[in-house]
Each structure stands twice: as C-alpha cells, then as structure tokens.
Amino acid sequence: MSNDESTPALSLAEQINRAHSLVLYGAKTQVERAITCGELLIEAKEKEAAPGKWIEWLTANCPGIPERTAQRYMLLAREKPPILKWAAEQPANLADLNLGGAEWIAHDAEKAEGQQTTQSTTRPGFTLDKESTRYRLKAYSKAEEKLIEKLGRLSPDAARSNADRTIAAIQDTVSDLEAKEEAKPKAA
Secondary structure, three states, X not given: OOHHHHOOOOOHHHHHHHHHHHHHHOXXXXXXXXXXXXXXXXXXXXXXXXXXXXXXXXXXXXXXXXHHHHHHHHHHHHOHHHHHHHHHHOOOOHHHOOHHHHHHHHHHHHHHOOOXXXXXXXXXXXXXXXXXXXXXXXXXXHHHHHHHHHHHOOOHHHHHHHHHHHHHHHHHHHHHHHXXXXXOOOOO
C-alpha cells in the first residue's frame, strides 16, 4: 500500500487548524502562514459550510480560531497581492512584516481599489510612500511586540481580560476616527 493510500487526506478543518498552529509556532513567516490559513478558510466557507452557517462550522471544526481571527486571515488572503507587492518593494522582506502591518496594507488596498492616488485612504493626511509606510509599520510593530511581551507575563485570565479591554479600546478609537472622517466635508 502506498503512503498516499495509508494516510487519509486532511480535511479542510484539519488543514486550517494546522495552518493556524503554524501562524503561531511555524518556521515560515507569520504573515505567509496567516495568508495560507485564510485561503483555506475561504475555501471551507465556500465548500463546506452551509449557507448562513459559517460561524457554526468554524466553531465546530476550528475551535482554536476565534471568528475575528478567521476574518483577519481571510482578509489577508483576499489582499495577498498588495501585501506581497509591498514586501517586494521594501528593503526588508515579508519576514519583517507582522500581522498588524499586513492587515493595515490589506485594508488600505481594499479601500484604495480603483483609485490612482498615493494618498492613504485609511489614514487621512498620510501618504503611502515607502519611507512613511516603513516608519509607521515599524513603530506599530514595536508597540505590538511590547504589548504582547507584557501580556505574556500575565496569568491566562489576566492576559485575556487585558487583551479584551485593549481590543475594545482600539476598536472604539478606530470607530471615532472613521466617524470624524465621515463628518468632514467632502471636496467637490
């Protein structure tokens, strides 16, 4: 019996759970693993989850992946080309990009689709030139690393509580920024 016959193919759920583990612990870059996991999640959503039952499928088959994390991975997969393009244009490489930075690029690419400007669509007043992008991603990465390091020193319950509080504060801040931007008069 060949190795292929004796080893059953991994289900999409098993592939997703493995890809998620590799995001956390793998040798490849975190962003590359997250994109792979996102591609698998998109495939599972299209092929295995019944219409309107995606969250139930995710919870049952990938219990270690929160809904928000799955959404983040799928966003990175959908916006893979601009992330890879950004990495190719930088003196560093994809290994130097963290998930927060990749998500920032993906959101910018998602909102800038069809626009011919270098003006950032998600950060009013900022341009997307290589130098300012690199600086902002580096600063964000350092802050994110420091926060994660501090969370790692806490008990699991305290870490979860603090992470939840921080996430809520960040989401509130982003909502406030978006509301301010929408309230600005539009240029004619």
